[in-house]
Amino acid sequence: MEVAETAPVGALLREWRNRRRLSQLELSLRAEVSARHLSFVETGRSRPGREMILRLGECLDVPLRERNRLLLAAGYAPAYAERTLDDADMGPVREVVRRLLAGHDPYPAVVIDRDWTLVDANAGAALLLEGVAPDLLAPPVNVLRVGLHPRGMAPAIANLGQWRAHLLHRLRLQVDWTGDADLAALYRELVGYPGGDPGEPSGTPPIAVPLRLHRDGTELSFLSTVATFGTPLDVTVSELAIESFFPADAATARLLGAGRPAE
Structure with missing residues (x-):
C-alpha cells in the first residue's frame, strides 16, 4: 500500500476527530490520553507511537483502510492486510x-x-x-x-x-x-x-x-x-x-x- 503524498498524521487525526464531531477533551477521555498530549499530536509537536495511532483510530471508528494511511503518514507499516477474495x-x-x-x-x-x-x-x-x-x-x-x-x-x-x-x-x-x-x-x-x-x-x-x-x-x-x-x-x-x-x-x-x- 503506497501513498505518494499525504498530510501529516496529526492533521489527519484532527480531520477525523472533526468529522466525528468530538472535542479534543472528549477524544482524550475515550482514548485515555491527556488532552494536552492529543493537542501536541494534532499540531505536530509530538510524534504519536504506533499503538497510540491505532487506539485513536479505534476510538474514532476510522475505517481500516484509513487506519493504515494514518500509520503510513506517521512512518509506520500498515497494521491491516488487504487480501483479494481469491487469496x-x-x-x-x-x-x-x-x-x-x-x-x-x-x-x-x-x-x-x-x-x-x-x-x-x-x-x-x-x-x-x-x-x-x-x-x-x-x-x-x-x-x-x-x-x-x-x-x-x-x-x-x-x-x-x-x-x-x-x-x-x-x-x-x-x-x-x-x-x-x-x-x-x-x-x-x-x-x-x-x-x-x-x-x-x-x-x-x-x-x-x-x-x-x-x-x-x-x-x-x-x-x-x-x-x-x-x-x-x-x-x-x-x-x-x-x-x-x-x-x-x-x-x-x-x-x-x-x-x-x-x-
Whole structure:
C-alpha cells in the first residue's frame, strides 16, 4: 500500500476527530490520553507511537483502510492486510458469502464493496437486472449507477423517487462518515440523474422503504437487509456488504415460487 503524498498524521487525526464531531477533551477521555498530549499530536509537536495511532483510530471508528494511511503518514507499516477474495487465506470468507448467496435464492442478493462495485450475486439477482443496458453491466459494475441510471433499473422502479431518495441518503451518510472522494464524486453523478419527487406517503405508513419493481405486467415488492462481517481485521473483508432482498408482500413471494413470507 503506497501513498505518494499525504498530510501529516496529526492533521489527519484532527480531520477525523472533526468529522466525528468530538472535542479534543472528549477524544482524550475515550482514548485515555491527556488532552494536552492529543493537542501536541494534532499540531505536530509530538510524534504519536504506533499503538497510540491505532487506539485513536479505534476510538474514532476510522475505517481500516484509513487506519493504515494514518500509520503510513506517521512512518509506520500498515497494521491491516488487504487480501483479494481469491487469496487462499480468504477461503472461509468466500464460503460464508457463497452460502449466504445460495441460501437466499430465489430472492435476489448481491455482494458489494465499499465503492458499491458488484463483487458477486446469486441467480435471483438476475431479476433486478432485466432490461439494464449492456454497457452498465460491463465490469466493474456499480450497483448504484445500475439502480438509478435512466438506462438501468430506473424505468422499471415503480417508486423511483422514494427509492432514489433512500439510496442517495445511504450514500451521503457513507460519504460523510468516510470522507471518501470517489464516493463523493459518485454522489454528485447520481444526484444528476432524473428520478422524481419521493412524495408523501399515503394510507398506512410503510415500515421500511420498499423496492417496487415492474416485471412482466405485475409489480414485485421487496424489503432489503444489509449484512457485514462483524469483526474484520482485513481491509477487504471490512468493506464487503451483502444486500439481500426479501418479499415485502405475499403476492411477491408467491410469484417467486417460495410461498408466503414468514410473519
